[in-house]
Amino acid sequence: MKNKILPFSVMIIFGIIFFIFYKGLEDSKIYTPDVNTKKEIPVFNSKEFFSRENVKSSSIFELDKFYLLNIWSSWCVPCRQEHPFLMNLNLDNEVNIIGMNYKDNLKNAENFLKELGNPYKEIFIDLDGTIAIEWGAYGVPESFLIYNNQIIKKYIGPLNKELVNEINLLIK
Amino acid sequence: MKIIRFFLIVILFYTFSALRADELDKRNNITKNLRCLVCQGQSIYDSDSEFATSLKILVDRKIDEGLTDAEIYEYFKNKYGEWILYDPKLNKNTYILWFMPLLIFLLGGAIIFKKLKKKHN
Amino acid sequence: MIYSLIGYYSLIVGLIIGLSLFYFSYKNFNNSNILDTKILSFTFLQLFFVVISFLCLISSFVISDFSNETVFNNSHTTKPLFYKISGTWGNHEGSLLLWLLVLTLFIFLFLVRTKNQPVKYKILTLVFQQIIIVGFFLFLIKLSNPFNYIFPIPTEGLGLNPILQDPALAIHPPVLYLGYVGSSIIFSSVLAATSLKIISTSWASHIKKWILISWIFLTLGILLGSIWAYYELGWGGFWFWDPVENVSLMPWLALTTLLHCILVLEKKSILTSWVIILSIATFTLSMCGTFLVRSGILNSVHTFANDPERGLFILVFLFILIFLSILIFFFFHKDNERKSYSFFWLSKETSILINNWFMMYFLSVVLIGTVYPIFLDVISSQKISVGPPFYHKLIIPFLIPFLLMMAIGPKLKWIKSQLEDKIYLISFLIISILLAFLVLKNFNHNILINTILISSALYLFFMTLRDFFLQKYKNISQNIAHFGFSLLILSILFNNLFASEIITNLKVGETFENSKTKIVFESVDQKKEKNYNVIVANFFISNLNGEEDRFSPELRIYNQPVIATSEADIKTTLMSDKFIVINLVQNQDFFNVRYQVKPFMLWIWLSVILISFGGIVSFLQKRS
16 A cells, blocks of 8 residues: 555655646736735925926826826837827816826937927926836836726836827726 | 035935936836836836826826825826736735745645655555 | 737647647558658758747737737837847746747758668657657647737736846756757657667767757756856855756756767777666756756745646656657667676776766765755655755765766776876876965865865876877867866856955945055946946955955846846956946945955856867867
């Protein structure tokens, strides 16, 4: 009897390992941070994009309103793709779009807005990329849907038609 | 008097530069233990991505604010999840990770000890 | 295009030969005392066709035949010839063809070189090896065909990733695979020997040569990978505990353990079960590594293009081999050493057992650290990272007794021994501790653990050095390898402890200065090379000792594919490396400059070469 327990348990252990590897094959191994986090928005100080005056986060985000914070940059190619969607979203006027200009040359950024239009209600500057980290972002573009100073949903990568529809559903 | 002042300055300079070096060490140690989210195989220290450069600046700032290593790790863990830490903390998810090798070591020791003891029977 | 056709059909023929070999083996196994000549010639033919196929792929790369999908994906007309050739094995399909080449080469050599062993054993080894070979033929032909045809024929290829265009990396895969895949012959042989119950001292000394070959190539292969990471990745490190590196370290640890263990089996018929398990584990770990790397299940810097179907094939194949081995092990192997042998605590056997014990521990740390995130993710969807701090914390403390054992173990005799020259042993220990303390006395943190570590490494260093001169070349291979290992640990420690680094942002014309070093950023040139554009930055660096050097690190923008890379400029001297690398910063007119002084860098490479040289000496030695 004892002679049979060992082989069987070894077989079973390897069977389990096989199963776990098999399961592990299924999903992508590229890590993305959780997108559905109910977190307080961070507090930060920055400069306003056009006037270069100091702004505080508390003066930008008011309670009881929906905000979409969009991190963008003129050197970022996907930002160009998503820009028309932001323009459309702005037309509906249901949500206030706030821009965070990420590690950009301000001249280029202004030209970018002149060329493609300005959907943002307010823009502030993140020159060294540290404010983006405070928000838990790690690239451009990323967008955050905010209500009552809480992050409702996070979008990594450019927005598209489906995502804009989703935002419209969420803010109703 | 002049000599004393000179010495004071030298001593001050040395302590200050030692302090600076320690801070740099600390920053390097911390960034080596943080994983870059952009190029996912590298540490922040090794990476030159935009994200990593900004994160290094932020680590410097946190050190200047006087945060301890543990607090800085906690801060980034809150932002990006456990994944960003290269040095997994001991908790219910990682008991097996930390203790399994040690258990194997003890088991191996036991087997060898048994083999050696047989002599006396 | 003609090459692709020949290459593809050569593979098919190779597969058919493999299948027919099962038939011949079956016929030969039951009724013969001599090896059927057909078996030998068919094995040779199989090797021949794989070589033809491999040459065809190389030719397709050389002539840039873009009708071949593999060439299209990995080559470009402007690439230098050397990298066109090395591009052959720099991708998934080509590297698997290289696997197959090594598999068939080893079984052919095995059949030719093995004498004085039973015919049945040779045949059975061939059968097990053919199972592996046929598996890989199927995998290559069905899921990773290197000769896929594309139409319309593109006029230009996509190019090889520039970080793979490096001399060390060009020869890294062939060398690594000779070790990695070479262990397959140990696997097949041990299964055959177990089935026939002929595991004995004579089998041990016969298989030892094959273990040594694999071990030497694996050691050198890992070294080349490390050198590549140091020179090409531009981070100034040489080992990152990245999963892909771990995956090559695991078979090495198993193989090194086996190498020590086989010495015991060679002298007396003990530890047979353990030798069988280790032999199986070595190749299984190689296969497991291939699975982890090729399936994309791991998140690593060096990922191959991944495809879940391929991962599944290797996984199923791997576990078929594992279950086959388990069955054979439990069914045929009867452990009958229990009554006959016991160990004395102070003997060579015991010291080798202790070596095995520590090696297995190191192996378990690396294995668990590598696969644990996958397990955790599947079981609880928690995602964590396991990085260098984990490995350092669990490995470094255990290195200390390990090093001490390494110094004393080889001095012991078989069966029962006494420590001779106790005075020497102790006085060397005291000298080592004093010396370590002297070296580190100005060092401020972690002084205790570092002193102990350096003392034990120095102890091994002195002991092996003394043996080298006193033992009159008795057991010289072991002596060299252990000496190399002490040198490796010492160089790594000094390299870590006394490295210095400056990270700063500089514009052209600016100067950085601290108490020890002055860095002048003199100028920037732009140049155009055959397959990349380059920005060369010129630096002048001087330090307190009056050393002055000029450095020209580069930023390269490759044309195909368009990728920007940083080329570090490294000045290597006997005592230290100076390493400088620059990077662009988005929308800024300064460069990020990283300057490192890394002592004893060269010694890390040299000591690993010394370790494998120990293996080579052992391989060339006549059996006494």
